Amino acid sequence: MASVVGMEDREDSVIDGQRMSLLDMVEEKNRVNNKKTLLHRFVFVAKLNQNSTEQTEVGEYYDSLFKNLHNNNQNAEGVTGLMLVYPRLCVHVIESSTEMFQEILKDFCSNIEEGTGHIENAKVLVLSHDIPVRLYQQWNFRILDIRAPSGDDYETSESTYKVATDLVIQLLKLGSYLAKQPKLNLKNAMDSLHEKVPELLPQQDIIAYLVETEDSCISKPSDYLNKYYRIPFDVCLESEKSWPMPTRLFPYN
Template sequence: MAKQYSRPSHYEQLMKKLQNDFPGSEPITGLMLIYLKHIVHVVETSSDMIVKIVEDLHNMEQEETSCVAKSKILIISHDIHTRLYQQWSSRTLDIVEHGIEAFDTNETFENLIVDLLTQLLKLAVFLMKQPKLNLKNAMDALHEKVPDLLPQQSVVHYLLEENDSSMSTPSEFLTLYQRPFDTSLESDMVWPIPTRLFPYN
């Protein structure tokens, strides 16, 4: 998720660049929903590509003239056996929703995130069931055909503005991803090396 309007052409160019920079890698598929002030982006690709996309998000947040002011990562799943999208595409949704900033709820962040991800999953299943010849028309009429499957802008705004450990920023994700795995245990610092009298089960 990202706050503020971002041109889909930037991401179209980024996706093409990544495919050219990593020939033979997994294709990038997914969906970008562009609202008036927010973006919801679902991406299906390899871990290396995900890191590059998150790096791009992080860089845009640092630029004063960038269209992206703030972004959060809801979830990253691995070992997905089946893709939900046939290609990467974006759609601008001309939906005006009043009272976005005034949204409040008693729901936990975990429940809000699960509900939002469930909406996106159902939306992907809906699009997957569309005949290829009818896919463009279905994409152009999402708000009329399946409004209940589109994330509410007020919920997206709420999740972006609140700080919760259920979500991570691009900076936090990159720090975690780049952190080295080799850590020293206290037992490794003892000399002589302790003898283990019992084998591990």
């Protein structure tokens, strides 16, 4: 009987040694897809600082920032995405890892608080976790020298959530369109976005509306950053305020 039990234990140990955990499966999937860590997609809209006179300065700043962040953190995923720069506004799609997002959010907050950066105000529309594939193979920015139509502020009967969702869908369709373009024709396709796919470009009045609105469905960069660095607090249960304290006979009571 002892020999049979010992044989069963050895068989179980062999099976356990060959069995893959969920973490092993996720890491194996990442290796197959050439992913170092989980990928996330981050979409935000922003108002440019009044002191920024050249639109190219905004794109060049973030191009330099992403390169420096990647050089300082070789194990993190590189940044890909697209930044559309309007005369006074911008919309930005970024795909990268959690470590890179934290550094980018820190840069947002410091620039906005100090008032020395290229962005004066920003709102986060969505942060999609563990995206299966990248829509963009590299990071680019394009200047859309389009003047917004003069008139009253943007007004809508739809909720802010619906307006933000439609804009995100619009950007995803734009990314899907660019992903289908041949690599040799990608630059020409991006230079002619306003001519070829004007319906996929967000309207400036909608961007301005989302930047200025104060709605709980969209957040400031500082709100997201606080979720990572907020100090945990102790929770006092109602049962702990009574005396004598109730006796738990079983752990599930």
